[in-house]
Amino acid sequence: MAMPSPGYSITVRVELPAGATATAALTTAVASAGGALTALDVAESRTDRLVVDVTCDTRDEEHGEGITEAIAGIPGAVVRKVSDQTFLLHLGGKIEVNPKVPLKHRDDLSRAYTPGVARICLAIARHPEDARRLTIKRNTVAVLTDGSAVLGLGNIGPLAALPVMEGKAALFKQFGGVDAWPVCLDTQDTDEIVEIARAIAPVYGGINLEDISAPRCFEIEARLREMLDIPVFHDDQHGTAIVVLAALTNALRVVGKSIADVRIVVSGVGAAGHAIIRLLLTQGARDIIGCGRDGAVHNGHEGMEPFRQWIADHTNSRHEAGSLKEVLAGADVFIGVSAPDLLTGDDIATMAPDAIVFAMANPVPEVDPIAASEHAKVVATGRSDYPNQINNVLVFPGFFRGLLDAGVSDITDTMMVAAATAIADCVEPEELNPSYIIPSVFDASVAPAVAAAVHAAAHAS
Numbered sequence: 001m002a003m004p005s006p007g008y009s010i011t012v013r014v015e016l017p018a019g020a021t022a023t024a025a026l027t028t029a030v031a032s033a034g035g036a037l038t039a040l041d042v043a044e045s046r047t048d049r050l051v052v053d054v055t056c057d058t059r060d061e062e063h064g065e066g067i068t069e070a071i072a073g074i075p076g077a078v079v080r081k082v083s084d085q086t087f088l089l090h091l092g093g094k095i096e097v098n099p100k101v102p103l104k105h106r107d108d109l110s111r112a113y114t115p116g117v118a119r120i121c122l123a124i125a126r127h128p129e130d131a132r133r134l135t136i137k138r139n140t141v142a143v144l145t146d147g148s149a150v151l152g153l154g155n156i157g158p159l160a161a162l163p164v165m166e167g168k169a170a171l172f173k174q175f176g177g178v179d180a181w182p183v184c185l186d187t188q189d190t191d192e193i194v195e196i197a198r199a200i201a202p203v204y205g206g207i208n209l210e211d212i213s214a215p216r217c218f219e220i221e222a223r224l225r226e227m228l229d230i231p232v233f234h235d236d237q238h239g240t241a242i243v244v245l246a247a248l249t250n251a252l253r254v255v256g257k258s259i260a261d262v263r264i265v266v267s268g269v270g271a272a273g274h275a276i277i278r279l280l281l282t283q284g285a286r287d288i289i290g291c292g293r294d295g296a297v298h299n300g301h302e303g304m305e306p307f308r309q310w311i312a313d314h315t316n317s318r319h320e321a322g323s324l325k326e327v328l329a330g331a332d333v334f335i336g337v338s339a340p341d342l343l344t345g346d347d348i349a350t351m352a353p354d355a356i357v358f359a360m361a362n363p364v365p366e367v368d369p370i371a372a373s374e375h376a377k378v379v380a381t382g383r384s385d386y387p388n389q390i391n392n393v394l395v396f397p398g399f400f401r402g403l404l405d406a407g408v409s410d411i412t413d414t415m416m417v418a419a420a421t422a423i424a425d426c427v428e429p430e431e432l433n434p435s436y437i438i439p440s441v442f443d444a445s446v447a448p449a450v451a452a453a454v455h456a457a458a459h460a461s
Contacts, residue, residue, distance in 0.1 A: 002364065004036040004057035005385050009085040010064045011055045013043065016077040018050045025074045030056050033070040034063065051080070094166045095173075095181075132205070132407070141180040141206045141400055143168045144197060146188045149213035149236070149271075152340070152362050158184035161211055168210060168235075168396075175447045176397025178404065180208070190216050194223050201228050205404050208396060209234040214270040215305050231403045231411055237275035239392035239399070240360075242416050243438070244276050244335060245283065246423035247358065247390050250437040251378045255354040257332060263287045263352070265331045267324055267366055268338030269297055274307050276335060277315060279420075282413050288315040289331075291324040291338075325350075332356065334376075340364030345371030353377075360390055378434045387435040394423050394439065398447035402454025415457040422446075422453035 016022055023040055030037045035056040044051035054071060058064040064082075072079045102108050110116050124131050132138040147161035165182030172180035183200065185193055197207060197220075207230065209221055217234055224232040233239070252259060264280065266273050269290045277288055290297045290311045297304075298319045299312045320327055324342060328334060329350040336342070336359045343366055348357060357372045359365035360382040369386045373379045380388035399419050403411070426439040426446050439446050 002059045003385055004034070004059055004063075005363075005383075006057055007086055007363070008058040008060055008064060009038070009055065010058060010067070011053050011083045011085060012068055012071050012079060013051065013053050013081040013083075014071050014074075014077050014079050015044075015049055015051045016074060018046065018048055022050050023052065025077075026052060026054050026071060029070040029074055030054065030067055033067040034059070035067045055085070090163055094163075095169050131202070136179060137203065137205050138407075139177075139179050139404060140204050141172060141178055141208050141404075142183045142197075142200060142204045143172075143180050143208045143210055144183040144185065144193075145210045146185050146193060146212055148188050148211070148216070150211045152364075155188075155213065158186050165210060168208070171393050172208075172397050172400065174397070175393060175441075176401040176451070178397060178400050188213075188216070190219055193220055194227075197224055198227055201230055204230060206231045206233065206400055208400070209236075211236065212271075214274070215307050217271050218274075218307050225411075229409050231400075231409050233396070233399065233403075233411055234271065234275075235392055235396050237271045238411070238416060239395040240272040240337065241275035241279040242395045242399070242420045243390050243392055243423065244358065244360075245279050245417070245420035246394070247380055247388065247438045248280070248333065248335075248356070249420065249424040250427055250432055251333075251356045251358075251380070254432060254434055254437060255356060255377050257354070258284075260284045260286055262332035262356075263330065264289070264333040264335065265324070265328050266290045267334070267336040267342060268292070268361075269308055269311055270337070272337040273335075274311060276337065277311055279413070279416060281314060283417065287317070289320060289327050290315055291327065295323045296320050296327045334358065334366075336360055336366035338366060340366065341368075343367040343372075345374055348372045349375040351376065358390060378437060380437065384441075388437050389441065390438060391441050393441045394446055395419060395450065398422075398450025399454055401447060401451035402458065405451065406455045406458035408458045410461075412457070412461055414461055415454050418453040418457040419450045422449040425449070 035058055037056045039055040041053040043053050058067055068082055101112050120134055143165045145161050145165055147157040148155045150156050150161045150164055162182055162184050165184055169180040169182055172178040185196055221232055221234045266277055269292045277290055297311050298316045325347050328347055330352055332352045333356045338361055340361050354377040356378045357376040358380045359367045362382045365381045369379050369381050380390050382390055426449055
């Protein structure tokens with residue numbers, strides 16, 4: 001069963017009779033319904049009545065309703081209002097634009113806008129390369145999506161994708177000092193997306209492709225990298241691959257195994273799975289099996305799309321067929337970037353001793369982490385409420401910081417490996433253990449380390 005999460009935090013405002021047991025009754029009600037109480041705040045107090053805000057984490061919306069019913073069941077209690085903390089956080093959006101220069105009097109206005117700004121326009125018209133020096137271009141990234149593959153929610157469109165892109169932009173600024181902006185396109189036509197990206201590129205120093213479904217994402221990225229003079233990074237592919245390599249590097253250190261010797265099963269052969277496999281192969285992995293909905297990918301399948309055919313050509317050298325559960329038996333490493341609840345603890349028990357399990361489907365992983373930990377040596381997820389959170393926020397703010405500072409357009413395997421190494425090395429040897437293979441997303445040393453590694457790799461190449 002899923003654990004209560006801050007992502008489903010609610011505040012129940014309830015009025016109830018004043019008395020010595022009033023707050024105890026609230027605590028008992030929340031606990032009996034399986035909630036995780038985080039705060040009790042008295043909003044109003046009279047001699048005979050109390051109004052209390054009860055804040056707790058829940059498992060999902062249905063669980064929140066059950067907790068509210070338990071509170072309402074307290075004798076004399078009246079629920080006034082229920083607030084969802086996640087929805088409250090999103091009211092009005094999560095990002096804004098603020099000027100960097102003073103605009104307090106006419107002189108300021110004359111320099112920042114007309115007539116002075118015309119001189120800057122003409123200078124850029126004469127020397128376009130000066131746009132990086134004289135505008136926001138050198139520090140601005142477009143977070144571009146068509147809403148076709150958002151989180152684990154699927155094709156929900158550009159408007160519904162906007163909260164994710166806003167969050168991404170906020171993380172860019174918070175951790176990398178990069179000004180990013182959502183660009184959510186109301187089209188899923190590959191040619192149109194490429195043309196729109198080409199047309200807006202002069203404004204930006206880089207493009208972060210996000211939540212675009214495979215296989216279109218491969219073509220969009222390849223075409224944009226070919227035609228643009230700014231870096232184009234598909235975070236679902238390359239950001240995920242980098243952070244997985246970082247986590248696997250340290251997990252292998254914990255279990256004392258080599259990447260060249262372990263058998264790796266990857267569940268999910270879309271954008272993320274494809275990029276993970278490619279990067280692991282560059283680092284010496286020799287025994288990888290990719291699994292899709294129909295089981296193991298191998299060269300016996302006919303009519304595969306090019307990106308899946310590439311996986312068949314470069315992995316599963318024994319041409320094993322079978323389901324995910326079947327090929328998992330005896331594997332050293334499981335990496336899941338696919339769908340929820342595909343495996344059980346019993347399936348993990350069939351893996352090799354000292355197994356490594358990365359179950360990263362969000363919000364519900366491929367296997368329950370607690371069940372997996374009964375059999376695997378190292379368990380990681382994409383969630384923040386379990387140890388070892390494998391999260392792309394460890395990658396993209398610092399990665400783009402390094403790219404923008406270096407002023408380069410190409411993104412190479414060398415840069416990605418350098419970023420992964422920098423992330424892994426943020427965990428000191430004396431800190432390393434099965435529950436701590438990857439630094440916290442709030443570790444302030446990560447983004448600068450990644451930026452420096454990418455910058456150095458860019459100049460070296």
